Amino acid sequence: MLDKLKELEDEAKQNIEAVKDLDELKEARVRFLGKKGELTKLLRSLGSAPPEDRPVIGKKANALREELERAIELKEQSLRDARKGEQWENERIDVTLPGSPATVGQKHPLTLVQEEIKEIFVGLGFQLAYGPEIESDYYNFEALNIPADHPARDMQDSYYITDQFLLRTHTSPVQIRAMEKRAPKLPVRVICLGKVYRRDDDATHSSMFHQCEGLAVDSDITFADLKGTLHLFAREMFGPGQKVRFRPSFFPFTEPSAEVDISCIMCGGSGCRVCSNSGWLEILGAGMVHPRVLEVSGYDPRKSTGFAFGMGIERIAMLKYGIGDLRLFFSNDLRFLKQFN
Amino acid sequence: MRVPYSWLLDYIDPEISAEELANLLTLSGIEVESVETFGPNLPGVVVGEVKSLEPHPGRSNLVLVDTDLGGEIVRIVCGAKNMQPGDKVPVAKPGSTLPGGRRIEEAVIYGSSSTGMICSAQELDLELGTEDEILILDQDAKTGSPVDKVLGFDDKVIELELTPNRSDCLSMIGVAYETAALTGAEIKMPAMDPPETEPSLESIFNVRIEDPDLCPRYTARAVKEVEIKKSPLWMQLRLLKAGIRPISNIVDITNYVMWEFGQPLHAFDLKLLESNEIVVRRAEEEETLVTLDGVERKLTPEALVITDGKTPIGLAGVMGGENTEISQATREVLIEAAGFNPTNIRRTARRYNLPSEASQRFEKGVNPEAVLWSQNRAALLMNRYADGKVLQGVVDFNQSPARPAIISVNPERVNRILGTEIPGNDIRDVLSKLGFKVNSKTSDELEVIVPLRRGDVKIEEDVVEEVARLYGYNRIPYTLPRGELLENRQTEEERLHNLTRDIFTASGFYEAVTYSFINFNDLVRLRYSADDPKMKTIPVQNPFSEEQGVMRTTILPGLLRVIRHNISHRELNQLFFEVGSVYETDNLPLQELPRENARLAVAATGMVPEQNWAVSSREADFFTVKGVLEALFSRLQIEDYQFIPAQMPFSHPTRCAKVKIGGSELGFLGQIHPDVAGDWEIDQPVTVGEFDLTVLEKKANLVPRINPLPRYPAASRDLAVVVPREIPAQQLEQAIKKAGGDLVSEVKLFDLYEGKQIPKGKRSLAYSITFRLEQRTLTDEEVNRAQENIQKALFELGAVLRS
Numbered sequence A: 001m002l003d004k005l006k007e008l009e010d011e012a013k014q015n016i017e018a019v020k021d022l023d024e025l026k027e028a029r030v031r032f033l034g035k036k037g038e039l040t041k042l043l044r045s046l047g048s049a050p051p052e053d054r055p056v057i058g059k060k061a062n063a064l065r066e067e068l069e070r071a072i073e074l075k076e077q078s079l080r081d082a083r084k085g086e087q088w089e090n091e092r093i094d095v096t097l098p099g100s101p102a103t104v105g106q107k108h109p110l111t112l113v114q115e116e117i118k119e120i121f122v123g124l125g126f127q128l129a130y131g132p133e134i135e136s137d138y139y140n141f142e143a144l145n146i147p148a149d150h151p152a153r154d155m156q157d158s159y160y161i162t163d164q165f166l167l168r169t170h171t172s173p174v175q176i177r178a179m180e181k182r183a184p185k186l187p188v189r190v191i192c193l194g195k196v197y198r199r200d201d202d203a204t205h206s207s208m209f210h211q212c213e214g215l216a217v218d219s220d221i222t223f224a225d226l227k228g229t230l231h232l233f234a235r236e237m238f239g240p241g242q243k244v245r246f247r248p249s250f251f252p253f254t255e256p257s258a259e260v261d262i263s264c265i266m267c268g269g270s271g272c273r274v275c276s277n278s279g280w281l282e283i284l285g286a287g288m289v290h291p292r293v294l295e296v297s298g299y300d301p302r303k304s305t306g307f308a309f310g311m312g313i314e315r316i317a318m319l320k321y322g323i324g325d326l327r328l329f330f331s332n333d334l335r336f337l338k339q340f341n
Numbered sequence B: 001m002r003v004p005y006s007w008l009l010d011y012i013d014p015e016i017s018a019e020e021l022a023n024l025l026t027l028s029g030i031e032v033e034s035v036e037t038f039g040p041n042l043p044g045v046v047v048g049e050v051k052s053l054e055p056h057p058g059r060s061n062l063v064l065v066d067t068d069l070g071g072e073i074v075r076i077v078c079g080a081k082n083m084q085p086g087d088k089v090p091v092a093k094p095g096s097t098l099p100g101g102r103r104i105e106e107a108v109i110y111g112s113s114s115t116g117m118i119c120s121a122q123e124l125d126l127e128l129g130t131e132d133e134i135l136i137l138d139q140d141a142k143t144g145s146p147v148d149k150v151l152g153f154d155d156k157v158i159e160l161e162l163t164p165n166r167s168d169c170l171s172m173i174g175v176a177y178e179t180a181a182l183t184g185a186e187i188k189m190p191a192m193d194p195p196e197t198e199p200s201l202e203s204i205f206n207v208r209i210e211d212p213d214l215c216p217r218y219t220a221r222a223v224k225e226v227e228i229k230k231s232p233l234w235m236q237l238r239l240l241k242a243g244i245r246p247i248s249n250i251v252d253i254t255n256y257v258m259w260e261f262g263q264p265l266h267a268f269d270l271k272l273l274e275s276n277e278i279v280v281r282r283a284e285e286e287e288t289l290v291t292l293d294g295v296e297r298k299l300t301p302e303a304l305v306i307t308d309g310k311t312p313i314g315l316a317g318v319m320g321g322e323n324t325e326i327s328q329a330t331r332e333v334l335i336e337a338a339g340f341n342p343t344n345i346r347r348t349a350r351r352y353n354l355p356s357e358a359s360q361r362f363e364k365g366v367n368p369e370a371v372l373w374s375q376n377r378a379a380l381l382m383n384r385y386a387d388g389k390v391l392q393g394v395v396d397f398n399q400s401p402a403r404p405a406i407i408s409v410n411p412e413r414v415n416r417i418l419g420t421e422i423p424g425n426d427i428r429d430v431l432s433k434l435g436f437k438v439n440s441k442t443s444d445e446l447e448v449i450v451p452l453r454r455g456d457v458k459i460e461e462d463v464v465e466e467v468a469r470l471y472g473y474n475r476i477p478y479t480l481p482r483g484e485l486l487e488n489r490q491t492e493e494e495r496l497h498n499l500t501r502d503i504f505t506a507s508g509f510y511e512a513v514t515y516s517f518i519n520f521n522d523l524v525r526l527r528y529s530a531d532d533p534k535m536k537t538i539p540v541q542n543p544f545s546e547e548q549g550v551m552r553t554t555i556l557p558g559l560l561r562v563i564r565h566n567i568s569h570r571e572l573n574q575l576f577f578e579v580g581s582v583y584e585t586d587n588l589p590l591q592e593l594p595r596e597n598a599r600l601a602v603a604a605t606g607m608v609p610e611q612n613w614a615v616s617s618r619e620a621d622f623f624t625v626k627g628v629l630e631a632l633f634s635r636l637q638i639e640d641y642q643f644i645p646a647q648m649p650f651s652h653p654t655r656c657a658k659v660k661i662g663g664s665e666l667g668f669l670g671q672i673h674p675d676v677a678g679d680w681e682i683d684q685p686v687t688v689g690e691f692d693l694t695v696l697e698k699k700a701n702l703v704p705r706i707n708p709l710p711r712y713p714a715a716s717r718d719l720a721v722v723v724p725r726e727i728p729a730q731q732l733e734q735a736i737k738k739a740g741g742d743l744v745s746e747v748k749l750f751d752l753y754e755g756k757q758i759p760k761g762k763r764s765l766a767y768s769i770t771f772r773l774e775q776r777t778l779t780d781e782e783v784n785r786a787q788e789n790i791q792k793a794l795f796e797l798g799a800v801l802r803s
């Protein structure tokens, strides 16, 4: 009897192992564990066994039933897994195919830089100011201490509309407009970004370009404040390690005046072609507002001081993005613009 | 301004290199453009002494020259004959290479062997003499020594890029003063005490100034018995380094002294004057003068002329006249050193397009002290290098002798402006280094007397800059402004523009920035008629070309150019927008500032998205742009907009609409007429639009108002109808909303079909209609009734249900 049980065990295990699909497995279950299955049959013949062996055989037979149940369960699981696997295989995607195109455009790089500049100065408490691009001679020159026939007019060749009106050559006239609007109240703290125009057109100059003007007037604004503000700006714009250098210069509407360099972002200051081996890049002009400019704008130069600065947006963008050719900005070439995405 | 460093050392020795000085100058506000070595290395070119000259046996145009190269004597065959035994000449030895790349070898020339070559200046890369003229070196050049050293080719030239206020540094002595202030070295003034001979010029010569406002100062000196020849080689070399072409001793000396002191000088051939006087006056109408460049100039009373009492002999401060030019025959020289009105000089130089070293200096201001220095220095040099006899004295007309500026300076205010704590004594110190005199007026007030050469320092703030730049801008601390905080949120306009950019870029559009000026013909090419307001452009008076002839009244030409440019680079699929101003006025020529109003312009062409495997793409058209506009309107909570069929001068006759919000016209959107596109060399359909952002701003709700979420469920029904093609979709939608009343919360057109199964002249539109009430759930009956009403309304418009 025990031998028969052993035989049945071996046969059942082999059979279950060899099963190929769920139907066969069902058949195997019926054959071995079913009501009329072989194990049941065997147990029915238990009566013919010697009485002292019966408990042992009964125990073993039950253990075998459990064992086979488990084997069938495991087999079923593995068969089900295999069938799922087939389904997964049919559903496989090629993850290396290109994605379906997201139609995303981009702002012009000059807009991107202007937004960044605004963000920095608005964070420092500056207000946004505006002024016309077609400007009067008074605001563009006279009020900024550049009278007719002043040699400084040579610094900026202008596009004239009439004798009285011209395309503004810088954003500085907005200084005057902003002060006139607020005088005699203090403080004044504005920036103005916009288009300006100069009559030269070559690889390094464009007849139209963009500037950012800044102005702060209060009872106690100092040159040190100008330095601190621009140093902060340079670090925010170009990175925390940025060094700045102030060199004396001349603008008719500031005194003292300065030109401001940042350490070269190409070489870090060791000297390269971009910085003509000086390690420095000029990025803006600045200074303390000339007393005559304060006066014509409605402020008493003995009771108030101010600083002003002006920078070229294209220059900042070129440095920030490593753009070598100024003309790219106004070509609006998609091969250029798409690189900002 | 070019500053040859070895020349500068004549006036000051800072005991540092040219590069070090350049750095100091740059940091003190005298910007150095470059520091360059003057000439090339000339290995193998040495000083030779001519021992003897013999005619070449075979060739009459050649000579055989025995030349001592310092120890060895070599024979050289030479084609030039301008040297004498005893002359020092540059000799290129066999094996050497000249700057042009020419290699010198031992050679046999027409039967005579030649060991090396005697060189002209030009063969050594020096702009002196002629090609076939041997360069004669100074006698004290040591035989056998390298010629590049003898000629000072290793000298450094510092090129300054001066700001207009620092014309004092348009002179060697000015740079020397600056160097002194920066290094503490001492100034050595050059000799300016010519030996004089009787009689005094004053006794025989007269100067009369008729317009002292234009010529406040005029001095004259005379030198007789001059011999016109080349100036000494060292002077020629210095002028070359400074960038001035040497001419003859007299002319070279006037230039040399101008370089030294910044005072322009002019030399007249005294014998060619028709009288014994100089009269300075405004030119007369119709008067003419042939200037030194050989051009006859028509003069007007705006120009100041130097005359000999009868005819003009010079255009004051700008250029001399040919009639009194120094020539080989000149024996007597009248030296002019004057002071002219800067504005007048500037205007004259501009009018005749004659910018010169002289006019440039007069325009920016010349040190009044330098007038007599220059007269005396030039006379001394003419005595030395032209063997001239200097007549006694200077005839000097001086309308208003210059006085130094005296400025009160408060050291505390200096620190208050700079944000520093520089002690009063240090301030005094810095100013004295600059040669400013400083007196203490009171305990907290300094009296600063500015030297005449620094005419740019006029007010206390100017002194503050002087203190700051010598103290060092980089020693001033970094602080931030303190004080009241200001409200500084962006304006509505600014925020609307940002939002517009955001929505267009999120929809696949790229932002363009195009020029504010356009070519007027671009408007003609857009078929605008002459009386269209867009044609009322503001012209630019002095454009470079027609391309920038007028200010734009529309952004479209700019965008069309962008489209064309990109198509030419095979970028066929383009979505562009621009936010920018147009410039409009009612009155031309301009009497007041024009209107500068913001516009949004859009252009779309090609396929969107680009052809790809994943999703189908379709042509970018009217609806591509309309969709983005509707997204913008939705974001701004604008609902009462309308697209009304319309035509623009350049539009496709049936594919264009005016866009209105409420009663206000916002702009238009439409496809460009194929013929017009052809004129723009664009051979694919382009849709464009332009919208007035000031109108949009008035209608916009920048901060969206938010409704609570619906509490009751919605019911949805689809409805497909076939309608005559001429009935606009908008009319159907309005009919649906009207008939459905409050119950209809949303109407969506989800399908549009024309073609098979649909009668000709008709089309099928399928709507998905959402019904919802805020206060309760709708019953099926209610929805059915509404649906029936809607159908009835559509039937009235000629619709039939599509089965």
Ligand SMILES: [Zn+2]
Residues within 6 Å of the ligand: A264, A265, A266, A267, A268, A269, A270, A271, A272, A273, A274, A275, A276, A277, A279, A280
């Ligand atoms: Zn660099």
